[in-house]
Amino acid sequence: MKILKFGGTSVGSAASIKAVLSIVKKSYNSGEQPLVVLSAMSGVTNLLCKMAIDASEGKSFQEDLALIETKHFDVIKALIVVRHQNPVFTKLKLFFNEIEELLQGIYALRELSEQSKDLIVSYGERCSTFMVSKISEQDLEASLFVDASHYIKTDSHFGHAHVNDQLTEQLVKSLYLTNNDKLMFVTGFIASNENGRMTTLGRGGSDYTAAIFGSILNATAIEIWTDVNGMLTADPRIVKKAFSLPVLSYTEAMELSYFGAKVIYPPTMIPAFLKKIPIVIRNTFEPDFAGTFIQFESGKTTLPIKGISSIGEISVINLSGSGMIGKSGFSGRLFTLLAREQINVVLITQSSSEHSITFAVNPEDALRAKSLIENEFELEIQANKLINPEIENDLSVLAIVGENMKKTPGMSGRLFSSLGRNGINVRAIAQGSSEYNISVIISKNDLSKALNAVHDAFFAELKKTLYVFNLGTGNIGSTLFKQLESQYDFLLSKNDLEIKVVGISNSKKMLFNLDGIDLANWDSELLEQGEDADLAVFVERMKGFNLPNCVFIDNTASRLPSSYYEGIFQSNISIVTCNKIANSGKYEQYKTLRETAHKHGVDFFYETNVGAGLPIVRVLKDLMLSGDRIVKIEAILSGTISYIFNNFKDEASFYDVVKQAQALGYTEPDPRDDLGGVDFMRKMLILARDAGYPIEAEDVNLGAILPESCLKADSVESFYEELKSENSYFEALKEKARLENKVIRYIGKLEDGIVSISVQIVDDKHPFYALSGSDNIISFTTERYKERPLVVKGPGAGAEVTAAGVFADLVNVGA
Numbered sequence: 001m002k003i004l005k006f007g008g009t010s011v012g013s014a015a016s017i018k019a020v021l022s023i024v025k026k027s028y029n030s031g032e033q034p035l036v037v038l039s040a041m042s043g044v045t046n047l048l049c050k051m052a053i054d055a056s057e058g059k060s061f062q063e064d065l066a067l068i069e070t071k072h073f074d075v076i077k078a079l080i081v082v083r084h085q086n087p088v089f090t091k092l093k094l095f096f097n098e099i100e101e102l103l104q105g106i107y108a109l110r111e112l113s114e115q116s117k118d119l120i121v122s123y124g125e126r127c128s129t130f131m132v133s134k135i136s137e138q139d140l141e142a143s144l145f146v147d148a149s150h151y152i153k154t155d156s157h158f159g160h161a162h163v164n165d166q167l168t169e170q171l172v173k174s175l176y177l178t179n180n181d182k183l184m185f186v187t188g189f190i191a192s193n194e195n196g197r198m199t200t201l202g203r204g205g206s207d208y209t210a211a212i213f214g215s216i217l218n219a220t221a222i223e224i225w226t227d228v229n230g231m232l233t234a235d236p237r238i239v240k241k242a243f244s245l246p247v248l249s250y251t252e253a254m255e256l257s258y259f260g261a262k263v264i265y266p267p268t269m270i271p272a273f274l275k276k277i278p279i280v281i282r283n284t285f286e287p288d289f290a291g292t293f294i295q296f297e298s299g300k301t302t303l304p305i306k307g308i309s310s311i312g313e314i315s316v317i318n319l320s321g322s323g324m325i326g327k328s329g330f331s332g333r334l335f336t337l338l339a340r341e342q343i344n345v346v347l348i349t350q351s352s353s354e355h356s357i358t359f360a361v362n363p364e365d366a367l368r369a370k371s372l373i374e375n376e377f378e379l380e381i382q383a384n385k386l387i388n389p390e391i392e393n394d395l396s397v398l399a400i401v402g403e404n405m406k407k408t409p410g411m412s413g414r415l416f417s418s419l420g421r422n423g424i425n426v427r428a429i430a431q432g433s434s435e436y437n438i439s440v441i442i443s444k445n446d447l448s449k450a451l452n453a454v455h456d457a458f459f460a461e462l463k464k465t466l467y468v469f470n471l472g473t474g475n476i477g478s479t480l481f482k483q484l485e486s487q488y489d490f491l492l493s494k495n496d497l498e499i500k501v502v503g504i505s506n507s508k509k510m511l512f513n514l515d516g517i518d519l520a521n522w523d524s525e526l527l528e529q530g531e532d533a534d535l536a537v538f539v540e541r542m543k544g545f546n547l548p549n550c551v552f553i554d555n556t557a558s559r560l561p562s563s564y565y566e567g568i569f570q571s572n573i574s575i576v577t578c579n580k581i582a583n584s585g586k587y588e589q590y591k592t593l594r595e596t597a598h599k600h601g602v603d604f605f606y607e608t609n610v611g612a613g614l615p616i617v618r619v620l621k622d623l624m625l626s627g628d629r630i631v632k633i634e635a636i637l638s639g640t641i642s643y644i645f646n647n648f649k650d651e652a653s654f655y656d657v658v659k660q661a662q663a664l665g666y667t668e669p670d671p672r673d674d675l676g677g678v679d680f681m682r683k684m685l686i687l688a689r690d691a692g693y694p695i696e697a698e699d700v701n702l703g704a705i706l707p708e709s710c711l712k713a714d715s716v717e718s719f720y721e722e723l724k725s726e727n728s729y730f731e732a733l734k735e736k737a738r739l740e741n742k743v744i745r746y747i748g749k750l751e752d753g754i755v756s757i758s759v760q761i762v763d764d765k766h767p768f769y770a771l772s773g774s775d776n777i778i779s780f781t782t783e784r785y786k787e788r789p790l791v792v793k794g795p796g797a798g799a800e801v802t803a804a805g806v807f808a809d810l811v812n813v814g815a
């Protein structure tokens with residue numbers, strides 16, 4: 001035989017009761033001999049409690065009672081054929097009359113005992129179970145209503161009574177003997193004492209009923225049917241990627257439930273545990289899903305841990321003082337005191353010096369615990385052997401759970417590095433003596449971030465999400481969105497990587513959506529739903545969300561964002577940027593940014609600062625990391641100027657070619673930055689710094705391409721006007737090169753820490769002679785690449801290649 005237990009939501013409405021009965025029928029017809037245990041309809045127990053309290057306070061309860069009546073009657077009307085409805089209505093009506101009489105008594109006396117409360121709430125299970133048995137009877141005649149209070153016998157601890165195992169076993173066995181051909185529908189949660197007074201089994205009571213019946217009757221399994229797909233790796237409301245666990249051991253299930261996962265209440269499993277009866281958690285609303293199988297053994301699995309559970313809010317009490325040293329009786333006295341006063345100690349850590357004890361309690365118990373301790377240890381406190389206990393609030397517990405942990409080294413390392421990487425401070429640590437659980441206490445503000453980060457760290461092979469905040473939606477930004485959108489499915493399916501753009505801002509509007517902004521419609525969404533842009537607010541909001549694996553992308557050419565970089569790193573957010581401003585500002589800033597990113601364990605990627613998507617920054621970094629030394633760098637690193645000199649021939653005027661370069665998306669938003677050489681200067685400066693030279697912008701010898709008048713132009717329009725009027729200057733340059741059979745090149749050089757950029761007219765022997773389009777070329781002469789330098793060449797400007805470079809940096813964040 002098998003126990004099927006259905007919770008409140010499963011019997012909460014006509015539709016769900018239909019689903020319940022189809023599960024029951026399937027089991028019955030397949031010969032599994034089900035015994036069904038039911039809870040009260042969802043919400044009913046709470047209402048019954050509320051009515052009892054209201055009555056005892058002289059408040060009216062009739063409205064709530066009517067609500068409960070309607071809830072049941074609606075189901076009867078929906079699921080029982082008219083000619084069979086009456087007897088069911090009558091029986092329930094009798095129940096409701098009894099409830100009303102009881103409440104009136106309480107109202108008159110203004111007194112509510114635990115005993116009468118148990119009696120009142122017992123009607124919840126009795127009503128639902130009777131009703132469902134009658135609905136079932138229409139189809140399966142064998143259906144039988146069983147009031148478990150006649151069979152489960154307890155002491156008189158009303159509210160959470162203790163079961164008399166022997167007596168209960170006798171009664172349940174005889175019930176079964178006389179009815180084993182029946183399909184029994186048994187009330188969960190309720191029992192009675194030796195005088196026949198109604199008692200209840202406390203929290204998780206219906207599961208307990210199921211476990212009691214299951215263990216006495218040696219069930220093959222106890223199925224707990226609820227409204228979720230079994231036990232999950234984490235709370236799915238916080239960790240969207242949580243998934244359901246196929247197999248758990250009893251211990252793992254207990255550890256997981258202890259801290260959070262409210263699917264089952266651990267003590268209720270003990271009877272099943274003792275008899276090694278498997279418990280299966282299943283979803284009434286997805287009956288085909290296998291759910292979670294909880295058994296004696298942990299089961300074969302490749303998962304490093306089984307799950308992450310948490311307690312959203314706890315308080316911590318710290319006790320310290322010399323009086324604790326070497327006093328073995330101290331903690332005994334402390335915890336006996338707390339146990340006696342029914343203060344649940346969630347977690348304990350003791351410093352190795354035994355100088356202090358830290359333990360966690362529910363916040364509502366914290367003050368009481370503190371004053372109990374102050375009383376108990378009054379003498380020690382007076383003698384300064386113990387410092388007054390301190391309470392810390394707004395904390396949470398996060399615990400990783402799994403039997404495999406014991407055998408697998410490095411689990412705690414993985415936990416702490418993922419917390420550290422995300423800037424989550426660990427207040428205290430406890431490893432359960434079972435080694436099935438490592439718990440940390442962290443700030444409540446960090447809980448959601450921590451759960452997600454730790455989930456990613458342990459189940460990373462399953463899926464990782466990067467949360468992206470993107471600044472700048474121009475040429476590069478908008479192209480990046482297109483690329484991200486079209487590559488989304490591929491990354492998810494082939495790399496288990498999800499990139500969610502959750503914040504976008506340009507200089508006008510900003511938009512946030514933690515579910516991910518739809519990149520097919522980002523522009524209309526930004527326009528319609530966006531708020532007025534404010535960079536400070538954008539950054540603050542991004543920090544405030546406190547997301548794991550978070551990346552800030554700077555796709556602007558603006559100066560403003562760079563002043564926020566340091567603070568962004570300090571908030572453990574990585575930065576990817578194509579904006580060269582931050583890296584080419586003061587050397588001190590360049591240095592601080594790297595140090596800060598390093599200190600906070602986040603990434604700072606800027607491949608597109610030099611040569612757009614071409615691998616230049618990365619190559620230099622690899623050379624340096626592998627111990628090579630740069631002897632000389634020679635390069636053409638302005639895509640715009642390269643394009644101009646490659647296309648400034650024949651009839652085209654210089655002005656026309658510059659315009660074309662801008663139209664092709666090669667230039668900076670302000671083309672004077674390219675033609676004035678500033679953009680190239682920034683790139684050479686960044687390379688020189690990355691090669692180990694602490695130089696400043698002023699140290700670069702920057703030769704000009706343009707005549708003075710163009711350099712002085714104070715707007716882009718007047719700049720273009722000047723280019724037109726200086727046409728003869730450029731023509732002369734072109735003619736000179738043509739006559740000598742040479743080409744014009746704007747070449748940068750780094751040698752011995754000295755950077756210079758100059759216009760050169762080169763012949764076909766020069767390695768930089770043959771370039772086309774917006775090509776960049778860079779040659780690294782190093783100690784290892786001495787005879788023949790390492791050369792990188794290719795398109796060094798343009799939206800597609802730049803966005804692709806930003807994309808590649810992004811994918812590498814946290815990798």
Ligand SMILES: NC(=O)C1=CN([C@@H]2O[C@H](COP(=O)(O)OP(=O)(O)OC[C@H]3O[C@@H](n4cnc5c(N)ncnc54)[C@H](O)[C@@H]3O)[C@@H](O)[C@H]2O)C=CC1
Nearest residue numbers: 472473474475476506507556557558578579669797798802
């Ligand atoms: N075009 C290319 O081939 C390459 C460009 N880059 C870099 O890409 C960056 C972006 O260039 P484009 O997309 O062409 O520029 P763009 O002018 O097309 O777009 C700039 C975007 O930044 C936004 N923006 C400016 N200031 C802002 C602020 N304070 N807050 C929020 N948003 C702000 C603007 O609203 C606009 O959406 C530049 O730093 C450039 O140096 C880097 C490598 C190659």
Ligand SMILES: N[C@@H](CC=O)C(=O)O
Nearest residue numbers: 638639640666667668
């Ligand atoms: N405007 C730049 C683009 C890359 O940084 C260039 O022309 O090289």
Ligand code: NA
Nearest residue numbers: 607610612614
């Ligand atoms: Na690059």
